[in-house]
Amino acid sequence: MVKDLIMELKMKLKTLLGVLITALALLSCGKSPSINITIEDYGWYSENIDSGYWSSPFTTTAYHTINIIFENKNLTAGDIQKIEITNPTGGIWDFEGSEIPDRFDESSSTFHASRLYHFDSPHLLAIGDWQVVATSSSGTVGNATVNFPAPGSTTTGSKTHFYTEDYSSTIYSSYVQAPKRASSISASDDGSSLGVSFSVTDSSIYNGYIWVYDSSGNYLTSCNYFREGLSGSVASFVNSGAGLNVDGTANTLAITVSDFVDPVTISDIAEIVVVLTDGGQYAGQGNYWDYRSISNQAIVP
Numbered sequence: 001m002v003k004d005l006i007m008e009l010k011m012k013l014k015t016l017l018g019v020l021i022t023a024l025a026l027l028s029c030g031k032s033p034s035i036n037i038t039i040e041d042y043g044w045y046s047e048n049i050d051s052g053y054w055s056s057p058f059t060t061t062a063y064h065t066i067n068i069i070f071e072n073k074n075l076t077a078g079d080i081q082k083i084e085i086t087n088p089t090g091g092i093w094d095f096e097g098s099e100i101p102d103r104f105d106e107s108s109s110t111f112h113a114s115r116l117y118h119f120d121s122p123h124l125l126a127i128g129d130w131q132v133v134a135t136s137s138s139g140t141v142g143n144a145t146v147n148f149p150a151p152g153s154t155t156t157g158s159k160t161h162f163y164t165e166d167y168s169s170t171i172y173s174s175y176v177q178a179p180k181r182a183s184s185i186s187a188s189d190d191g192s193s194l195g196v197s198f199s200v201t202d203s204s205i206y207n208g209y210i211w212v213y214d215s216s217g218n219y220l221t222s223c224n225y226f227r228e229g230l231s232g233s234v235a236s237f238v239n240s241g242a243g244l245n246v247d248g249t250a251n252t253l254a255i256t257v258s259d260f261v262d263p264v265t266i267s268d269i270a271e272i273v274v275v276l277t278d279g280g281q282y283a284g285q286g287n288y289w290d291y292r293s294i295s296n297q298a299i300v301p
Contacts (some may be wrong), residue, residue, distance in 0.1 A: 018122075035079050035136035039072035039144040041133070043288055045290055046125070046148060047115070048164040048178040052296035053273065055217070058124035061164040063179065064117040066146050068132060069111040077101035082135045082183040085113055088128045088160070108121070123167035128156045151291045152178045152204040162291075179204050182274035184250065187300040193237075194223075194300070196253040198274050205246045207289060208282040210255065213297070215270040220294045221262035223255050229286040235259070271297045 047063040066085065082096040093116055095103065103112045111134070118125055127148040134142040150159040160174040165181070180202040188195040196210055210223045226238045235241050237259045240253065245251050257266060273296075277289035 013094040014035055023132070033138065035075070035138040035140050036070075036072040037075065037134050037136040037140050037142040038071040039068055039132065039134060039142040040078065041069040042144055042146055043069070043150060043290065044146050046127075046151075046162060046178065048181060048291070048293040049293060050181050050296040051166070052075065053294055059166075060117045061288045062121075062123050062125040062162065063117050064125060064130070064148060065115055066113040066130065066132065068111040068134065068144065069114065070134070070142065073109050075109050076106055077104045078132065079136055079138075080104060080111070081137045083113070084112060084133045084135075085116065086131045086133075087126045088130070088208050090093070090128050091118060091126070094190070118160070118286070124141050124161050124163045124169075127159060128174075137284070148153045149281075149290055150295050152176055152206075152281055154281050160191075161166065177202075177204075179276055179278050179291050179293045182208075182276055185274055185295060185298040187272050187273075187298050189300055191265055192256065192266070194253075194255040194269055195253065196272060196274070197250050197296040198295075199248055200246055200276060201249045202246055202276075204278050204291075205276045205293075206283070207287060208244070208276040211273040211275060212260075212269045213271040213273075214268050220269065221260050221264050222275075223253075223259050224261060225228070227287070230284060255292045269300055273297055 006203065017296055019046055044064065044066050048059055049063060050061050051061060068083070077100045080100050082094065085093040093113065095113065105112065127150060130146045130148060132144040132146060149155050150157055151162060158174060159176045162176050163171065163176045164178050180200055182198040182200050185198045207225055207227045209225050212220045214220055224235060226244055234241055237255050238244060257264065273294060274293055275292055277292040279287065279289035282288035
């Protein structure tokens with residue numbers, strides 16, 4: 001009887017072991033859980049950057065940036081297999097492998113496709129509808145269409161490309177110039193304020209600000225926007241509040257410590273960069289813009 005009981009227990013153990021093995025096999029062969037990679041929102045902007053702005057020589061001046069925000073706030077870089085961005089002319093930018101964690105901010109579930117440019121046309125870039133396709137490691141897909149409008153407008157209209165002042169090939173009627181970069185830039189420190197002078201001839205320029213750096217080239221802060229966001233009035237440190245000149249007339253700025261976004265000591269500022277933006281299309285809504293130009297650095301003597 002004892003022998004029969006032992007045999008029965010052995011049979012039950014074998015059966016249980018078989019069930020466990022089968023379950024493990026099914027788990028190992030099963031698909032990974034579906035990952036939500038829905039694109040919830042996105043942000044975009046375009047830039048005209050002076051080639052001398054970079055610490056090492058780089059001749060490209062025309063750029064787009066797309067910030068892709070995912071609905072899934074638990075998404076990790078490992079959950080993203082690939083992100084593909086296609087412009088209206090068929091140009092493709094692929095991001096995968098090590099490029100994903102380098103550009104993905106898990107704290108905000110945002111992928112930064114920063115400063116996309118076209119290798120063969122460094123001063124010209126397509127605008128209009130750009131397609132974004134994100135593929136997860138489980139095979140799910142998220143899509144978005146990002147529209148880059150024409151400078152100073154909320155739509156693309158009949159325009160197909162934007163170009164910078166460095167572009168020297170044929171300018172077709174469907175091309176539109178990006179906001180120009182500031183020129184004739186000078187800076188000074190009188191002990192109580194940062195003096196800046198610059199000029200620009202471009203009616204699409206509506207707003208701007210100044211980036212400041214220390215003697216080691218480290219970014220310190222920015223001054224406030226030249227215009228107040230809702231009223232559109234020009235700040236008192238810009239031409240004494242008289243207006244922003246975009247007709248080639250010099251602009252004179254006297255920026256005090258209270259005019260900077262973050263605390264800064266004027267004597268620590270060794271270099272400046274003038275950033276000019278469009279934004280007239282959003283007048284009265286806040287300090288919004290789609291395009292900005294970034295100048296070369298100017299030394300503060």
